[in-house]
Every structure is written in C-alpha cells, then in structure tokens.
Amino acid sequence: MQRPTPANPLHMTLVEAAEAVRRGEMTAVALAKASIAAFEMKDTPINSLISLDADAALEAAEGLDRLRNAGRLLGPLHGVPLAHKDMYYRSGKPSTAGSRIRREFVPAYTSTALARLEAAGSVTVGMLNMAEFAQNPTGHNAHFGDCHNPWDLDRCTGGSSSGSGAAVSARFVFGALGSDTGGSIRLPASMCGVTGIKGTQTRVSRYGAMPLSFSADNVGPLARTARDCARLMGVIAGYDPNDPTSSREPVPDYEAMLDGKIKGMRIGVPTTYFFEDADDEVVAAVDQAVAVLKEAGAEIVRLPMPYMDAVSTYGSILSRVEAAAIHSEWMRGRPSDYSVHLSARIYSGMAVPAAYYVEALSRRGPILKAFCRDVFDKVDAFVAPTIRMAVPKLFDTDIDRHGAPAIDAFNAITSNTRMLNYLGLPSASVPCGFDRNGVPIGLMIQGRPFAEGRILKIADAYQRMTTWHERRPDTAA
Amino acid sequence: MKPEFEERLVEQIEIWMGVVPPNDAARAWAAQHAAVIKGFEALRGTLAFEDEPSSFEAALQATKED
Numbered sequence: 001m002q003r004p005t006p007a008n009p010l011h012m013t014l015v016e017a018a019e020a021v022r023r024g025e026m027t028a029v030a031l032a033k034a035s036i037a038a039f040e041m042k043d044t045p046i047n048s049l050i051s052l053d054a055d056a057a058l059e060a061a062e063g064l065d066r067l068r069n070a071g072r073l074l075g076p077l078h079g080v081p082l083a084h085k086d087m088y089y090r091s092g093k094p095s096t097a098g099s100r101i102r103r104e105f106v107p108a109y110t111s112t113a114l115a116r117l118e119a120a121g122s123v124t125v126g127m128l129n130m131a132e133f134a135q136n137p138t139g140h141n142a143h144f145g146d147c148h149n150p151w152d153l154d155r156c157t158g159g160s161s162s163g164s165g166a167a168v169s170a171r172f173v174f175g176a177l178g179s180d181t182g183g184s185i186r187l188p189a190s191m192c193g194v195t196g197i198k199g200t201q202t203r204v205s206r207y208g209a210m211p212l213s214f215s216a217d218n219v220g221p222l223a224r225t226a227r228d229c230a231r232l233m234g235v236i237a238g239y240d241p242n243d244p245t246s247s248r249e250p251v252p253d254y255e256a257m258l259d260g261k262i263k264g265m266r267i268g269v270p271t272t273y274f275f276e277d278a279d280d281e282v283v284a285a286v287d288q289a290v291a292v293l294k295e296a297g298a299e300i301v302r303l304p305m306p307y308m309d310a311v312s313t314y315g316s317i318l319s320r321v322e323a324a325a326i327h328s329e330w331m332r333g334r335p336s337d338y339s340v341h342l343s344a345r346i347y348s349g350m351a352v353p354a355a356y357y358v359e360a361l362s363r364r365g366p367i368l369k370a371f372c373r374d375v376f377d378k379v380d381a382f383v384a385p386t387i388r389m390a391v392p393k394l395f396d397t398d399i400d401r402h403g404a405p406a407i408d409a410f411n412a413i414t415s416n417t418r419m420l421n422y423l424g425l426p427s428a429s430v431p432c433g434f435d436r437n438g439v440p441i442g443l444m445i446q447g448r449p450f451a452e453g454r455i456l457k458i459a460d461a462y463q464r465m466t467t468w469h470e471r472r473p474d475t476a477a
Numbered sequence: 478m479k480p481e482f483e484e485r486l487v488e489q490i491e492i493w494m495g496v497v498p499p500n501d502a503a504r505a506w507a508a509q510h511a512a513v514i515k516g517f518e519a520l521r522g523t524l525a526f527e528d529e530p531s532s533f534e535a536a537l538q539a540t541k542e543d
Contacts, residue, residue: 200537200541201533201537202534202537247537249538249541307524309516309519309520310520310524312516313513313516313517313519313520316513316516317513324494328494328496331494331496331499332494332495332496335496335499336499338499340499340500340502341502343499343500343503344499344500344502344503344505344506345506347490347496347498347499347503347506347507348503348506348507348509348510350490350493350494350496351486351489351490351507351510352510352513356513356517359517361533362529362530363524363526363529363530364533364536365528365530365531365532365533365534365535365536366526366528366529366530366531366536367524367526368533368536368537368540369526369528369531369536369539369540370526372540373540376540399502403500403501403502403505404501404502404505404506407502407505407506407509424533424537447542448540448541448542449537449538449540449541449542450537450541450542451541451542453542454542
C-alpha cells in the first residue's frame with residue numbers, strides 16, 4: 001500500500017522517492033534541492049559531509065527531469081539524491097579517503113559502483129566523512145573533524161562509513177555507499193539506526209574504491225530500509241571486468257524476493273561467542289527481535305557457532321597486514337601525517353610474520369566450508385547483535401586523546417562484525433531498539449554465500465512488523 | 478606485557494620494514510600481539526581439513542545459497 005507523500009520529501013524512503021519521480025509526482029530537482037538544503041542547514045553539528053557538489057547535482061537533476069518529461073527513465077534510481085563515502089573515485093575529482101595524505105589526490109578513473117548508481121539515475125550530491133583510510137570503527141577523524149551521531153552528538157556514529165550512517169540517519173540523503181572490511185557498513189548502520197548490508201565477498205566490484213584489504217574489503221549500501229538496500233544492491237552487484245575478483249554469480253531480483261514471508265524459515269540464534277559479555281539492554285533488544293521473527297512464522301534454532309577461536313584469531317590479522325603493506329611507504333616517509341590511532345594500528349600490522357598471514361589466508365576456505373556445514377545445514381540464516389555494547393562516547397574511544405587505554409574499547413566495537421568478513425558471508429544490520437542513552441541498537445542477520453536476497457527478505461519481514469527504522473533523530477532534516 | 482617483548486617487536490619492525498614507532502599508542506598496539514601469538518599457539522594441532530589448502534573463492538561457490 002502506498003503511503004501518502006510526507007510534507008518533507010526527505011522523509012520518504014529511497015524506494016518511495018524513486019517511485020514518486022517515476023510517477024511524475026516529484027522532480028529530481030526538488031529532491032536534489034531538498035538534500036542540498038538539508039546538508040547546508042543541518043549538517044554543521046553532525047559533520048557528515050566532506051564536500052558538497054550542489055552545481056553538478058542540480059545540473060544532473062535537471063537533465064534527469066528533462067528525460068523524465070520525455071518519457072524516459074534511466075533506471076530504478078531515477079532522480080534519487082545520494083551521497084557517498086569519500087573513497088569512491090570519480091575521474092578528475094578529489095577523493096580524500098578522509099586523510100591528509102590523500103587530500104589532493106585526483107583519480108583518473110571512476111569507481112564502478114558509483115558509475116552504476118548514476119547510470120541507474122541517481123544524483124550524487126556530495127562525498128561523505130569517513131574514518132581516515134577507512135580504518136576506525138568509531139567515526140573519529142583528525143583531519144576533517146569527527147563525525148557525530150545524529151541521535152546523540154557526543155556519541156560515536158560507528159565507522160568507518162561514519163558520514164554514510166549519519167547522513168542517511170539525519171535524512172540528508174536517501175542512501176549512501178559505505179565500505180566494510182571489519183564492520184564498516186554495519187557498525188554505522190547499527191549506531192545511527194539505519195539499514196546496511198555487506199554482500200558476500202566478491203559480490204560487488206571494488207574497482208575505483210580505495211583499497212584497505214584486498215581479502216576483506218566490500219562495497220555496499222546504507223539506506224533506511226531493507227527494500228531500499230535491495231534496490232541499491234540490485235544496481236551495484238554483479239561481475240565487473242575491471243575487477244577480476246568480482247563474482248560472475250548471477251544477481252537475482254532482490255526486491256522481488258521481499259514478500260514478507262518467512263514462515264518456516266529456520267533462523268539461528270548463537271549460543272556461543274556473539275552474545276558474550278553483551279550489555280543486558282542489547283541482549284533484550286535482540287531477544288525481542290527474535291520474538292518478532294518467531295511471530296512471523298520463523299523457526300528459531302539455538303545453536304553453537306563453530307570455529308570462532310580460529311575465525312577470531314585469523315580474522316584479527318588479515319586486514320591489518322594488508323593495510324600495513326599498502327601504507328608502508330607513507331609510514332616511512334610521512335608518519336606524522338596520519339592520526340595517532342591510525343599510524344598506531346598500521347604500525348602493529350607490520351609485526352605479523354608472513355607465515356601467520358599465509359596460515360590465516362590458506363585456512364579461510366576450509367573454515368568457511370566447515371562453518372557452513374555445521375551452521376547452514378541446520379539453519380537458513382542466523383542473527384546476532386551488531387554491537388555488543390551500548391553506543392560509546394567519542395571521548396571514551398579517542399585513542400589520539402587517551403592513548404593506549406582506549407585501544408581495548410576501540411577494538412571491542414568490531415567483535416561481532418569482523419567475524420563475518422573473515423568468513424566472507426553476507427551480513428546486514430537493521431535497527432531493533434534503543435539503548436539507555438536513546439541511541440539505536442542493531443540486529444545483524446547473515447546467511448550462506450550469495451544469500452543476500454534471503455537476509456534482505458528477513459530484514460524486510462522484520463521491518464514490516466516493527467517501526468524502529470522509521471524513527472528520526474531530533475537533528476534530522 | 479614485558480617491555481622486552483615490545484622492544485623486540487620494535488626492533489624487528491625497524492629491521493624488516495624500516496619503520497619506527499610513530500607514537501606510544503603504536504608501541505602499545507604492537508604489544509597486544511602477545512594475545513595474537515597465544516591465539517595461534519592455541520590453534521596448533523586443533524584444526525585439520527581434508528582439502529587444505531584450498532581456494533576461498535572455490536569455497537564460496539561450494540557453499541553458496543541454492
């Protein structure tokens with residue numbers, strides 16, 4: 001059933017906005033102007049933006065409206081304003097990666113994900129704040145300023161796609177690209193109360209995305225709903241000859257799979273690892289979410305998670321070693337141009353012996369197979385908290401300010417998310433409640449390789465029965 | 478953690494990579510590798526797979542959703 005168009009067009013979902021343009025009830029220019037105005041008027045305390053490209057966005061929107069008036073639609077995102085983590089390259093435009101080192105970097109080619117989104121009709125209004133070189137889970141940024149959670153400006157947005165989570169949460173844009181190497185889409189989705197999905201490793205082309213870890217980097221969307229994410233994933237997923245590591249697996253019609261029917265689906269709840277030392281309020285919110293899934297007809301199966309010690313140990317070094325290799329020249333030549341926490345993290349990766357790294361890589365396939373046999377022969381998907389604790393304050397996790405004492409709190413944020421990166425499994429986060437400070441809690445849903453459609457189906461079914469994803473922070477547009 | 482462990486790591490990173498600790502947090506973070514080493518030690522002899530080594534990409538295909 002179609003909802004009435006809200007007074008503020010930015011309060012629509014991405015899919016509602018796209019459909020409004022398609023039906024001629026809304027113009028691309030009106031949406032782009034609303035998005036630009038929202039950034040200009042409301043972003044100062046949140047700091048989600050690195051650069052706004054209003055002129056180019058309005059020019060693109062005018063062109064899209066001319067096409068629409070001529071009866072042509074470019075694709076399923078025709079006229080929808082988006083903004084993206086500032087690590088997706090556009091030929092001839094600066095791409096900072098949230099860093100001082102690459103502040104003046106101008107790539108000579110354009111990212112495939114960005115190109116596909118624009119070919120489908122989206123309008124890029126700007127590029128978003130992020131952790132320096134996509135390497136922190138909090139939202140700190142020493143060079144462009146920390147990104148602040150729209151629900152509580154003293155608290156972390158999550159990272160590394162901090163601006164993506166904040167801008168979508170604050171209703172500045174309908175969706176945004178993030179990237180996820182250890183949780184960098186799902187953490188800001190959880191902390192900012194939006195929906196985000198990291199696909200199966202290899203599902204989305206990484207061509208033109210700043211590399212952090214070639215084993216574990218993933219490109220993916222954050223938006224308000226599972227249906228929004230399904231539409232975005234449908235556009236960006238699929239083989240890309242420019243990225244030979246991208247999968248040739250056919251891309252299903254994700255949106256068509258969202259029928260709300262999860263009756264009989266076996267959904268697992270881990271009895272080991274994922275809830276260890278979790279805050280009571282987080283456990284309670286996830287328990288309530290599980291009860292909702294059960295009410296929708298899912299069969300709930302409690303089961304242990306195998307190989308967690310190996311996944312945790314091996315997964316803890318992969319991206320750190322690969323990042324150390326990528327950054328070694330800058331670490332030798334310009335170490336003071338990094339923030340304290342990032343140079344410290346990269347430095348630590350240089351101590352890991354190659355034999356450890358190769359062991360971690362070579363066991364990834366066998367462990368994935370064994371994990372799938374032990375888990376996905378019993379369940380179709382499993383759920384867990386995205387983050388085990390209430391959202392921390394920026395101050396308390398600031399390694400640049402506090403030094404070593406903040407490292408443990410910093411690392412604890414990714415305890416659950418990073419496991420799925422080592423395993424390469426698709427994983428989504430949807431809002432499922434609020435903590436004691438009124439900041440969102442996330443439910444993480446994962447399935448077999450290439451089960452993006454299934455986990456989006458579960459997320460959509462959950463969102464049909466709940467309203468957490470509809471809540472807006474007071475700081476929103 | 479013993480300072481000796483931290484100093485040996487610092488020395489090895491300088492020898493192998495030509496990088497010195499950029500700050501105190503870097504030394505502290507590197508010292509946390511004691512836990513990583515313990516993790517690897519604990520795994521020794523506990524894992525055996527018939528098809529080891531094998532490709533991760535092949536495993537993604539072998540275990541994918543029907």
